[in-house]
Amino acid sequence: MNDWTSICPTGRLPVERGMAALLDGEQVALFRTADGLHALSNRDPFSGAMVMSRGIIGCRGRRPMVASPIYKQAFDLETGRCLDDPTVGLEVYAVRVDAGMVQVARPARALSA
Amino acid sequence: MSRRTLVVVGHGMVGHRLVELAVERGLVAAGWDVVVHAAEPVPAYDRVGLSSWFRGTTAEELSLVEDGFFDSPALDLRLDDPVVSIDVEARTVSSRCGTVTPYDALVLATGSTAFVPPIPGSTGRGRFVYRTLEDLEQIRAAAQGARTGAVIGGGLLGLEAADALRSLDLSTTVVEFAPRLMPLQVDEAGGQALLRLVEDLGVAVRTSAATQVIEERESGLRLVFADGEPLDVDLVVFSAGIRPDDALARGAGLHTAERGGVLVDETCAASAPDVYAVGECASAAGRCWGLVAPGYAQAEVVVDRLLGGRRTFTGADLSTKLKLMGIDVASFGDSHASTAGALELVYANPVAGVYSKLVVTDDARHLLGGILVGDASAYPVLRPLAGADVVLPADPAELVLPRLDGASPGPGAAALPTTAQVCSCRDVSKGEICTAVREGGCRDVAGVKACTGAGTVCGSCVGLVKDLVQDELSTLGVAMSSALCEHFDLSRAELFEVVRVQGIRSWSTLLAGHGRGLGCDICKPTAASILASLDNAYVLDGERGMLQDTNDHMLANLQKDGTYSVVPRIPGGEVTPAHLIVLGQVAQDFGLYTKITGGQRIDMFGARVEQLPLIWKRLVDAGMESGHAYGKSLRTVKSCVGQTWCRYGVQDSTTLAIELELRYRGLRSPHKVKMGVSGCARECAEARSKDFGVIATENGWNLYVGGNGGFRPRHADLFLQDVDTETLVRTIDRVLMLYVFTADRLQRTAPWIEAMEGGLDHLRAVVVDDSLGLCRELDTAMERHVATYSDEWADTLADPQRLARFTSFVNAPGVPDPSIAFVRERGQIRPARPEEKGPTLVSGPRLEVVRS
Ligand code: SRM
Ligand SMILES: Cc1cc2nc3c(=O)[nH]c(=O)nc-3n(C[C@H](O)[C@H](O)[C@H](O)COP(=O)(O)OP(=O)(O)OC[C@H]3O[C@@H](n4cnc5c(N)ncnc54)[C@H](O)[C@@H]3O)c2cc1C
Ligand code: SF4
Ligand code: FES
Numbered sequence: 001m002n003d004w005t006s007i008c009p010t011g012r013l014p015v016e017r018g019m020a021a022l023l024d025g026e027q028v029a030l031f032r033t034a035d036g037l038h039a040l041s042n043r044d045p046f047s048g049a050m051v052m053s054r055g056i057i058g059c060r061g062r063r064p065m066v067a068s069p070i071y072k073q074a075f076d077l078e079t080g081r082c083l084d085d086p087t088v089g090l091e092v093y094a095v096r097v098d099a100g101m102v103q104v105a106r107p108a109r110a111l112s113a
Numbered sequence: 114m115s116r117r118t119l120v121v122v123g124h125g126m127v128g129h130r131l132v133e134l135a136v137e138r139g140l141v142a143a144g145w146d147v148v149v150h151a152a153e154p155v156p157a158y159d160r161v162g163l164s165s166w167f168r169g170t171t172a173e174e175l176s177l178v179e180d181g182f183f184d185s186p187a188l189d190l191r192l193d194d195p196v197v198s199i200d201v202e203a204r205t206v207s208s209r210c211g212t213v214t215p216y217d218a219l220v221l222a223t224g225s226t227a228f229v230p231p232i233p234g235s236t237g238r239g240r241f242v243y244r245t246l247e248d249l250e251q252i253r254a255a256a257q258g259a260r261t262g263a264v265i266g267g268g269l270l271g272l273e274a275a276d277a278l279r280s281l282d283l284s285t286t287v288v289e290f291a292p293r294l295m296p297l298q299v300d301e302a303g304g305q306a307l308l309r310l311v312e313d314l315g316v317a318v319r320t321s322a323a324t325q326v327i328e329e330r331e332s333g334l335r336l337v338f339a340d341g342e343p344l345d346v347d348l349v350v351f352s353a354g355i356r357p358d359d360a361l362a363r364g365a366g367l368h369t370a371e372r373g374g375v376l377v378d379e380t381c382a383a384s385a386p387d388v389y390a391v392g393e394c395a396s397a398a399g400r401c402w403g404l405v406a407p408g409y410a411q412a413e414v415v416v417d418r419l420l421g422g423r424r425t426f427t428g429a430d431l432s433t434k435l436k437l438m439g440i441d442v443a444s445f446g447d448s449h450a451s452t453a454g455a456l457e458l459v460y461a462n463p464v465a466g467v468y469s470k471l472v473v474t475d476d477a478r479h480l481l482g483g484i485l486v487g488d489a490s491a492y493p494v495l496r497p498l499a500g501a502d503v504v505l506p507a508d509p510a511e512l513v514l515p516r517l518d519g520a521s522p523g524p525g526a527a528a529l530p531t532t533a534q535v536c537s538c539r540d541v542s543k544g545e546i547c548t549a550v551r552e553g554g555c556r557d558v559a560g561v562k563a564c565t566g567a568g569t570v571c572g573s574c575v576g577l578v579k580d581l582v583q584d585e586l587s588t589l590g591v592a593m594s595s596a597l598c599e600h601f602d603l604s605r606a607e608l609f610e611v612v613r614v615q616g617i618r619s620w621s622t623l624l625a626g627h628g629r630g631l632g633c634d635i636c637k638p639t640a641a642s643i644l645a646s647l648d649n650a651y652v653l654d655g656e657r658g659m660l661q662d663t664n665d666h667m668l669a670n671l672q673k674d675g676t677y678s679v680v681p682r683i684p685g686g687e688v689t690p691a692h693l694i695v696l697g698q699v700a701q702d703f704g705l706y707t708k709i710t711g712g713q714r715i716d717m718f719g720a721r722v723e724q725l726p727l728i729w730k731r732l733v734d735a736g737m738e739s740g741h742a743y744g745k746s747l748r749t750v751k752s753c754v755g756q757t758w759c760r761y762g763v764q765d766s767t768t769l770a771i772e773l774e775l776r777y778r779g780l781r782s783p784h785k786v787k788m789g790v791s792g793c794a795r796e797c798a799e800a801r802s803k804d805f806g807v808i809a810t811e812n813g814w815n816l817y818v819g820g821n822g823g824f825r826p827r828h829a830d831l832f833l834q835d836v837d838t839e840t841l842v843r844t845i846d847r848v849l850m851l852y853v854f855t856a857d858r859l860q861r862t863a864p865w866i867e868a869m870e871g872g873l874d875h876l877r878a879v880v881v882d883d884s885l886g887l888c889r890e891l892d893t894a895m896e897r898h899v900a901t902y903s904d905e906w907a908d909t910l911a912d913p914q915r916l917a918r919f920t921s922f923v924n925a926p927g928v929p930d931p932s933i934a935f936v937r938e939r940g941q942i943r944p945a946r947p948e949e950k951g952p953t954l955v956s957g958p959r960l961e962v963v964r965s
Contacts, residue, residue: 007924016659019923025931030923034631043932048947049675050932054666057659058633061599067634069663069671074634 004096004103013037013102018053018066023104028093029053030102031077033064038077039093039104044068045082052090116187117217119419120206121149122196122361127392127408128222129157129177132188134416141187143420148214149188150206152195152223153245156183161405161571166249167277169817169831175246199365201385218387220415221362221375222408225355225393225401230265234327239334239348243274244355252350256281259347263287263336265324266352267294269433274350275316286317286344288336290353293320298433298444299484302461306468306486310440313466319344357394357401370396379425381414389415398428405570406430406538413540430537432496434489434573441489446482446499447472455481460513462487469513471495478504485513493577494526497533497543526580535577538570546578550585558582558868576870597858598635601628605783605858609643613854618648620656638662639858642745645781646853647894649901651908652781653915664743667919668905669725674933674944677725678718679705680742681732682778685752685770685790686713695735703728706941712749712787714740719942721929723921729906738904741779745859748787750774751799755792755809762792764809769838770798773807776842777849779902783856783865786849787822801828804862805845810834814841818848818876821863830866830873833881843892847880850891 007021013032020042021028027042029052042050047070055066057077064077074083080090094105119135121128132149135141151157158175166175183190194210205215227242229235241252256262262278264271267289278285287294293304294311311318323339327349336344357374368376368384374396381389381397392408393401402408407429417424432445450457454475461468467487473480480498485491491513505512529535531544549555549564558579562568568575595604603611608627617623620640624632632640641660645652652658652665664670669677681696696715700707703724705717720728732738741747750773753759755766770790777786789800790807800806806817812835820829833844856865869875878884880891909915920926934950935942 012923014658014918020921020930022922022925022928027922027930027932047673049673050930051671051675054663054671056634056637056662057631058600058637059631060633064631065633069666070673072634 004094004098004105006098006101006103008102009100010037010097010102011100016057018055018057020050020053021104023093023106026106028104029055029066029090030095030104031057031066033057033077035064037095037097037102038064039095040066040075040077040080041091041093043090044070045088045090046071046073116144116146118215119145119147119218119220120214120216121147121220121222122199122206123222123224123392123394124149124151124153124157124190124192125222125224125392126157126160126177126405127224127412128220130409131220131222131391131412131415133182134412135419136185136188138416138420140416140419141185145217145419146187147189148216149190150194150196150208151190151192153247154193155246156190156192158246159570160244163243163246163249164273164277166246167253167280169815171828172246174828196361199361199388201365201367201388204387216387218419219389221383221388221390221394222392222412223358223361223394225357225403227351228354228356229351230324230353232324232326234329234334235351237329240327241348241350243270243277243350243352249277252277252348253281255348256283259283259333261285261333261346262348262350263344263346264350264352265336266354267291267318267320268297268352268354269295269435271352272311272435274352275311278350279314279316283347284315284317286319286346287311288322288324288338288344289318289320290323291320294318295435295442298448299442299486300449300470302459303442303444303468303470303484303486306461306463306466307440307442309463310466310487314440355393355403357396359394362390362394370401372396372401374401379414379427380418381411381426382418389418391415397426402429402431404429404431404433406540409538409570410540430496430534432499432537434492434571441485441487441492443485443489443492443496444483445492445496446480448482448484450481452481458509460510471509471512473505473509477509480505480509480512483513493535493574494529496537497529497535497577501530501533503528503530503533526577526584535581536565536567536570536574538574539566539568541565541567543581546581547585550582551589555582556586579870595857597639598633600624600630600632600636603627605639605643606855608639609646609854612640612643613647618644620644620660632660634662635858638665638745641665642781642783646898649779649898649903651903651915652905653909653918658918667722667725668739668743668909669720670743672718672944675930676718676933676944677720677722678716678742679720679725679728679732680710680714680716680740681737682740682774683714683749684774684778685750685767687752687767687771688715692735692737695732695737699728699731702731704935704942706943710749713751714749716742719935719944721921721933722919723927723929726910726916726919730910733904733907733910739779739906741905744779744781745784746779746781746786747774747777748785750777751787751789751803753790753792753797755790759792759797761795762809763811764792764814766790766792766798766807766809769807769814773805773842773845776899777845779905780849780853780898782849782853784859784861786852786862788845802826803829805829805849807841813837816841816844818873819863819866821861823861825863827863829863832873832877844880846895847888847891848876850894851876851880851887853894854891 018029018031027050029040029042031038042052054069057066065074067074080092082088156178194208196206198207205213207213227244262283263286264275265288267287275285275287294307326337328335333347359369359375362375370376375390377390377395377397383390391411411426414424414426435442450472456473458471470484472482482499529543533543535543549561555561568578596602637660700717705719710716750770752767752770756762787803788805789798789803791798791800792809801820802822803820806829808815816833817829818832821827934945936945
């Protein structure tokens with residue numbers, strides 16, 4: 001079952017931008033968009049740098065996405081899949097708001113490519 | 114089969130084109146070696162563009178020879194070694210250096226020489242011709258210290274020469290034997306209109322003037338005419354026509370034409386076996402052709418014949434357009450109405466200085482030719498229409514008269530038949546251009562130029578090529594789309610206009626009114642930049658924070674490992690020892706890698722997000738400010754020490770560089786902007802490789818625009834000469850603002866200017882003569898920028914809310930990113946490579962510097 005960790009008050013996350021968080025030593029990128037929260041791995045698979053939380057968010061077609069700040073590949077905010085290279089993806093974490101606090105949990109299983 | 118040898122005599126425009134064709138068409142591949150003898154010390158250059166040398170184009174830029182072209186073992190270029198004799202029996206040529214080369218085929222491409230009328234006193238000190246780079250160098254040297262000059266000959270070339278003298282600050286008179294200027298090209302009335310335009314430029318004109326003697330006076334020369342006052346000048350340039358250079362051919366016993374020129378048949382073959390002549394030295398189809406296009410066509414014929422083809426040369430188009438002096442003059446087709454039954458339709462507006470004549474068939478249904486003076490904008494479309502099977506509009510006046518809706522006159526590219534010759538210089542038809550787009554995958558003018566050669570010589574057809582590309586792409590449904598991205602149909606320039614005119618101040622208004630979806634990493638930073646260009650508010654406040662690109666988002670440059678670099682401004686590269694010490698101290702305290710950049714300042718690498726405010730606090734306290742290395746905005750203004758220290762400097766280049774850097778700092782623009790200021794022509798600041806280059810002269814400053822290093826290096830073009838600081842700054846203000854207003858996203862100034870219709874002349878008209886009435890707007894925008902600039906880092910440090918952004922982890926602020934690891938190298942840090950980091954990569958809040 002999910003093991004929720006409280007991260008911060010919702011208001012601490014900037015609208016339509018990301019922030020990094022530490023979850024038992026793992027780095028998670030948290031995004032707050034108009035329709036909710038998303039939590040993905042903070043590691044950009046193309047550069048290996050922990051920077052996904054600093055990407056620009058928006059949409060590609062109907063998919064909400066975040067663009068890696070290093071080489072600009074887009075990743076689906078909901079599935080983690082890279083929209084420019086479907087063989088690559090980011091891990092997706094469970095995220096919810098509980099009593100005004102953003103909570104994150106490790107994924108039940110790793111994203112399959 | 115053993116290899117055969119083609120010897121080419123003369124490495125001018127046509128000679129070189131022939132060698133290019135030998136390679137392109139497969140002659141070399143088919144077993145031919147090519148030996149080229151050149152009389153000039155430099156490889157072929159663009160003689161048509163020769164005059165631009167006076168406006169700053171260098172000899173290298175004029176060169177027609179691509180780098181490495183002659184590296185091929187099959188090609189042998191022998192510079193400065195003219196052929197002195199030909200033995201058509203032994204089939205050899207002998208050169209001045211004493212080489213004797215046997216040939217299997219010989220092509221004479223010796224061009225022509227300037228004609229100097231045989232009047233007493235026509236040679237000697239102060240008398241020049243206008244044909245080669247060396248001639249121009251001599252004229253420029255003689256113009257130093259001279260005040261007045263005369264050009265003998267009022268034809269196309271004479272007017273070019275007059276413009277050159279004018280640009281050398283000589284008070285200039287054109288002396289023409291005929292009763293009007295450009296007698297070969299324009300008619301009486303056109304000549305009148307042209308005369309007024311030339312005189313308006315401050316060039317004096319004497320028509321019907323037969324020079325009889327040139328006398329040497331104590332100071333200068335005196336031209337004495339058959340009648341009228343003599344004319345005293347310091348130097349004289351002859352431009353009284355050309356004579357085909359056929360001396361070599363005569364010596365070899367080849368037939369020459371009565372009026373000069375190597376006589377050739379329609380295969381361009383001369384009167385001895387396997388000898389050909391092309392270009393201005395040849396008399397082909399009954400005459401010598403004084404233009405480059407017929408020469409190129411002849412070169413095609415010779416190469417085709419050597420390959421066994423059946424091409425012929427039977428004549429060419431003599432259309433011309435004057436490309437100088439800011440005066441439009443063009444004549445094309447049967448401009449003198451010599452076709453039987455031809456009608457002439459004349460439209461003249463003496464007040465506006467415009468005169469147009471169309472020559473049409475007796476039923477007024479087809480165009481035969483025409484003359485345009487004062488406004489030749491219709492020339493590119495009308496020229497190919499002349500003689501083409503296209504029925505004219507009921508009122509042919511539509512072809513030349515300005516239209517009420519402001520569109521350019523004329524029928525447009527769509528009206529041309531596919532066979533119409535669009536580029537006469539390189540003989541490229543409309544059909545070939547359309548095919549290049551449809552099947553060759555060309556998507557813009559540059560692609561078509563590269564693929565077909567159209568537009569690469571005199572450039573007069575480029576506008577038409579552009580129209581054709583656009584038309585073709587839109588029928589393909591590809592539409593040369595200028596849409597920014599899937600969220601906006603507008604281009605960056607259009608978006609800028611919308612924001613400016615509607616006074617839009619926020620992203621949401623812009624997206625709601627003109628876009629769709631949620632935006633992306635293309636439109637968001639573009640919108641952020643536009644909003645910032647028009648309003649210097651703090652770039653990360655409110656909604657704007659979510660729009661900023663990687664670097665602007667943290668006011669620092671993101672590196673490959675997720676750390677940042679910090680670059681404080683060092684205006685003009687001038688730095689006090691105190692600031693150097695601060696920089697050193699800060700770098701040492703934070704363990705940053707330190708490097709001098711290519712932009713004359715100091716970059717400190719390896720800063721983590723949460724360290725940025727701490728680092729900047731120290732820098733700002735010490736009086737330093739953001740260098741905007743992260744922004745699409747002004748980067749550096751590189752300077753040299755100039756007059757203050759350097760023994761050659763003629764102006765204070767350092768002070769100017771600092772002033773410019775402080776004036777334009779922080780201005781958000783479509784791409785980064787760089788400038789340079791050199792204290793003299795030695796150019797130690799490499800100003801001409803910058804977007805804006807300033808070079809000091811004895812009298813002030815020369816301004817160059819559109820330089821670029823980077824991916825496609827380009828030297829900046831001379832824009833203004835010898836201006837004072839105020840004029841200089843005002844002009845940079847305007848060009849820079851116009852760039853901000855109208856360039857595409859991520860388009861540097863070089864491609865921006867290259868893509869501009871009308872090029873530099875247009876740009877000059879807009880910012881110097883205010884042809885669009887835009888200057889006030891540009892000035893106001895720049896004044897607003899200068900007045901409201903404020904240092905982003907000082908502003909950040911002053912506000913705790915703004916500082917909140919610079920956190921490593923929202924639930925563990927201050928804990929460094931554990932994945933960052935450095936290794937020591939040459940006494941400083943560098944990012945550890947993956948194999949140096951070890952397996953504990955993603956776990957544990959541990960930051961260590963591995964020591965080695
Ligand atoms: C630091 C520096 C190299 C150095 O070690 O010296 C540098 C570093 C970078 N350059 Fe540069 N360029 C640096 C001088 C130059 C110069 C030389 C100059 O400015 O005189 C040029 C050629 C001149 C020019 O721009 O025309 C130059 C041409 C480029 C280009 C190619 C631009 C083009 O038009 O083709 C890029 C790529 C781009 O901007 O799209 C680029 C991009 C970059 C970026 C921003 C790449 C990136 O996105 O990470 C590098 C980031 C630097 C950082 O993190 O601080 N850099 N770069 C120099 C910083 C100068 C400064 O003080 O601001
Ligand atoms: C200022 C100027 C502006 C012009 N503007 C235009 C224009 O707008 N449009 C247009 O169509 N045309 C224009 N022309 C004309 C155009 O430049 C010529 O038509 C073209 O250069 C002819 O090419 P060519 O190869 O026949 O001769 P050139 O380019 O003159 O080349 C001949 C070369 O042969 C060399 N040579 C001569 N004898 C020997 C020998 N014995 N051995 C070895 N080498 C030898 C010469 O030194 C020269 O380098 C202009 C010319 C000038 C000077
Ligand atoms: S450009 Fe001229 S003034 Fe400047 S340092 Fe070089 S030589 Fe001296
Ligand atoms: S017509 Fe001269 S380049 Fe095309």
